[in-house]
Amino acid sequence: AAMAKGATKVYGQGDTEIRALDDVSIEFYDGQFTAVMGPSGSGKSTLMHCMAGLDELTGGEVWIGETELGQLSRRELTLMRRDNVGFIFQAYNLVPTLNAKENILLPQMLAGSDVDDAWFDEVIEKVGLADRMAHKPNELSGGQQQRVAVARTLAARPLLIFADEPTGNLDSRSGQEILDFMRRAVREYGQTIVMVTHDSNAAAYADRVVFLADGKVVADVADPSA
Amino acid sequence: AAMAKGATKVYGQGDTEIRALDDVSIEFYDGQFTAVMGPSGSGKSTLMHCMAGLDELTGGEVWIGETELGQLSRRELTLMRRDNVGFIFQAYNLVPTLNAKENILLPQMLAGSDVDDAWFDEVIEKVGLADRMAHKPNELSGGQQQRVAVARTLAARPLLIFADEPTGNLDSRSGQEILDFMRRAVREYGQTIVMVTHDSNAAAYADRVVFLADGKVVADVADPSA
Numbered sequence: 001a002a003m004a005k006g007a008t009k010v011y012g013q014g015d016t017e018i019r020a021l022d023d024v025s026i027e028f029y030d031g032q033f034t035a036v037m038g039p040s041g042s043g044k045s046t047l048m049h050c051m052a053g054l055d056e057l058t059g060g061e062v063w064i065g066e067t068e069l070g071q072l073s074r075r076e077l078t079l080m081r082r083d084n085v086g087f088i089f090q091a092y093n094l095v096p097t098l099n100a101k102e103n104i105l106l107p108q109m110l111a112g113s114d115v116d117d118a119w120f121d122e123v124i125e126k127v128g129l130a131d132r133m134a135h136k137p138n139e140l141s142g143g144q145q146q147r148v149a150v151a152r153t154l155a156a157r158p159l160l161i162f163a164d165e166p167t168g169n170l171d172s173r174s175g176q177e178i179l180d181f182m183r184r185a186v187r188e189y190g191q192t193i194v195m196v197t198h199d200s201n202a203a204a205y206a207d208r209v210v211f212l213a214d215g216k217v218v219a220d221v222a223d224p225s226a
Numbered sequence: 227a228a229m230a231k232g233a234t235k236v237y238g239q240g241d242t243e244i245r246a247l248d249d250v251s252i253e254f255y256d257g258q259f260t261a262v263m264g265p266s267g268s269g270k271s272t273l274m275h276c277m278a279g280l281d282e283l284t285g286g287e288v289w290i291g292e293t294e295l296g297q298l299s300r301r302e303l304t305l306m307r308r309d310n311v312g313f314i315f316q317a318y319n320l321v322p323t324l325n326a327k328e329n330i331l332l333p334q335m336l337a338g339s340d341v342d343d344a345w346f347d348e349v350i351e352k353v354g355l356a357d358r359m360a361h362k363p364n365e366l367s368g369g370q371q372q373r374v375a376v377a378r379t380l381a382a383r384p385l386l387i388f389a390d391e392p393t394g395n396l397d398s399r400s401g402q403e404i405l406d407f408m409r410r411a412v413r414e415y416g417q418t419i420v421m422v423t424h425d426s427n428a429a430a431y432a433d434r435v436v437f438l439a440d441g442k443v444v445a446d447v448a449d450p451s452a
């Protein structure tokens with residue numbers, strides 16, 4: 001579903017150079033739920049942003065399906081992402097002037113898609129936000145904002161989802177609802193999910209765990225809860 | 227150190243009324259490390275903001291030391307907070323135009339305090355940010371930004387600290403460094419820390435755990451790791 005080959009991302013130069021990604025080669029397979037773990041600052045968000053085409057590499061290549069992202073124009077990249085990739089941001093990136101419902105439906109509005117009402121209802125039910133739809137982000141708790149970000153991506157049902165610490169601000173029960181739902185999306189709808197997490201309980205829901213440290217892949221474990 | 231009596235916070239009115247806090251009475255004792263847990267949306271951040279004087283109650287009273295916050299003018303409240311209370315925000319609230327060092331020293335600059343250089347060095351060492359001081363928030367990872375927010379409060383060494391999910395975006399090792407440091411601050415310097423967390427491993431560092439649900443205190447447990 002998605003692949004990186006020799007991916008390198010460097011900030012700054014000379015003595016102050018930071019190698020956020022250092023020659024990373026990794027493949028995420030169709031219909032699999034992969035967790036990505038590693039210390040704070042090890043390159044997880046950078047890897048996700050570059051593989052989703054939200055950020056440019058300094059070196060190496062990234063593919064989504066058969067398409068190498070470096071070959072695309074900005075417009076082609078935006079369209080490809082819009083139609084194929086969902087991204088749940090570590091900092092949520094909600095629109096402050098829109099309420100929860102508008103935030104959740106925004107990607108589908110922008111893409112001109114027909115909204116599947118039954119699916120929308122199921123998603124907001126699963127994330128526990130049914131009674132919060134009319135509220136703006138600043139009228140929601142931290143965890144409620146995180147759940148709006150999660151719902152926004154799940155509602156659009158993209159084939160490939162990058163989730164950057166989707167349960168970091170949730171109590172274990174709310175978090176489990178979302179993780180169960182994601183695992184179901186992979187099993188029943190064949191979606192591919194790549195999830196960054198610091199929580200080993202969350203990683204246990206995945207089929208595989210990839211570990212980063214200092215911008216490199218240092219371990220790759222199948223079936224972590226086996 | 228801090229106390230709430232019949233604290234109530236209501237948003238909206240009539241059918242759409244939300245009781246974020248519902249008649250909460252609780253006392254946090256000097257020199258103790260208390261964890262506050264509960265489901266997403268249960269009122270934890272609201273309780274912390276009201277007890278720190280960052281938000282007004284709809285009913286009831288809150289005290290810091292001998293002072294009932296409702297009696298203070300805005301100016302007196304700001305001064306009291308500046309000199310006595312530290313707050314680590316769930317969303318960090320860093321200044322985007324200042325680098326890490328400037329963000330960390332900002333409260334002390336505003337208060338006109340003398341900066342204890344040895345303490346500053348120890349704090350940034352403990353949170354693992356020594357090589358990140360010149361970076362602005364948008365040049366830092368999510369967890370690094372969280373650590374800047376933590377360092378900002380710890381560097382000023384206030385007697386009373388409210389920490390709203392200070393390790394939510396950190397791997398377990400970075401998180402433990404900070405929790406160890408906080409527990410030391412309580413044991414060695416007599417500081418009082420009230421920490422909201424969703425992580426029971428983090429709560430295990432505390433002397434006491436208070437549980438909220440639907441804006442009420444539902445449990446209060448001493449020595450949770452005993």
Ligand SMILES: Nc1ncnc2c1ncn2[C@@H]1O[C@H](COP(=O)(O)OP(=O)(O)OP(=O)(O)O)[C@@H](O)[C@H]1O
Nearest residue numbers: 139141142143144237246266267268269270271272
């Ligand atoms: N301005 C507002 N208008 C309406 N409701 C609000 C407003 N601010 C907060 N709330 C509601 O008050 C309740 C408590 O919010 P609070 O932020 O204290 O929860 P929390 O326990 O910190 O949750 P989390 O663990 O998700 O951070 C939530 O249901 C939230 O939606």
Ligand SMILES: Nc1ncnc2c1ncn2[C@@H]1O[C@H](COP(=O)(O)OP(=O)(O)OP(=O)(O)O)[C@@H](O)[C@H]1O
Nearest residue numbers: 011020040041042043044045046365367368369370
């Ligand atoms: N614009 C930038 N300039 C300089 N360094 C940067 C910039 N953006 C990110 N970095 C650095 O790149 C490294 C990797 O960042 P990244 O956000 O990928 O980490 P992460 O693994 O997601 O961490 P966390 O778990 O804290 O979210 C970090 O050390 C960070 O400071």
Ligand SMILES: [Mg+2]
Nearest residue numbers: 045090367368
């Ligand atoms: Mg990150």
Ligand SMILES: [Mg+2]
Nearest residue numbers: 141142271316
């Ligand atoms: Mg909160």
